[in-house]
Amino acid sequence: MGVDCHHTESAHPGLEGVALADAVAAAVNKCERTRERLTPPRRRVLELLLEADGPMKAYDLIAAYGHDGEPAKPPTVYRALDFLERLGFAHRIESLNAYVPCRMEGTSHRAAFLICECCGAAQEFEPDFAPQFAAAESAGYAVRTVTLEARGLCPACKVEA
Amino acid sequence: MGVDCHHTESAHPGLEGVALADAVAAAVNKCERTRERLTPPRRRVLELLLEADGPMKAYDLIAAYGHDGEPAKPPTVYRALDFLERLGFAHRIESLNAYVPCRMEGTSHRAAFLICECCGAAQEFEPDFAPQFAAAESAGYAVRTVTLEARGLCPACKVEA
């Protein structure tokens, strides 16, 4: 994926400057309201996700972690990712082994992505799972989290192919 | 998952005897009709998936591969899994790094699972993605495959919890 593709990932360009600062501030505020601790490593990993143009691999985050070029130790980043996922600030994209910042409101533990197999872009969207899980829950299942990953070609890559 | 759970995985008990032979024969027939080759390693991995009581990890398959206890080499199993997925005989469950035989008709490249976080059972079900992807496709996306993974508690584990 992405190897034979000249497109830039465009679904969610990375944040910088004021936009980045605003996004981080919003996370800080939300944590303060809920008495959660957005500690330095957690905040740093969130920044890296927000700055990125597309899904980030854990070891990309590890390599980019230090402002001075020093990598993080793996557990530092994996723990921060656990926290960010738990609070709904980030999602893991299972089929890519990669992570993105959440683009949707709230902490719904429901995430859905359209993933381009050419350029690697991942577009988050708001799914409607209600009909599926009415059935599941009436059969006795207690659904806690749901992830949906649709793979294919984004509009730009589809044109070229 | 499964560690603190006394339940047996019950969603799809492993096949044996005639049922197993029938399932394998159905795969053989389907391959003959489509001129695909269900070679010995592919068939062996399919058998192992069908015999299992729940999702199998790749290295579980590797360890169980030889009838004499000899493990397979990793590429042998991963190649067989690629084939089985491509033909719709098996699905990878991304959030478990594990594999199950397909329980549904056809080769739709659409799979949906209810995964119990207590006992590890994975129940395949037939989703209705139509409304989601009408929107995606009208926005220019060409969707190729879809996977949905819902995590929570199955009826048996929910009762105990």
Place this chain on the structure above:
DNA sequence: GCAAAACTGTTATGAAATAACATAACTAAA
């Protein structure tokens, strides 16, 4: 037959994630 394609066997390595344990920082109750 012969060449191309598909498949297998094998060695080695790369990528992703966590176990385990020591230390430090918050929090709240006595």
Place this chain on the structure above:
DNA sequence: TTTAGTTATGTTATTTCATAACAGTTTTGC
């Protein structure tokens, strides 16, 4: 404001998951 409990971090090492690369074999179509 000590102290106990909890939560988070730092660090080393290891485990788990997956693929690259290449040689050799079988199948398929011309």
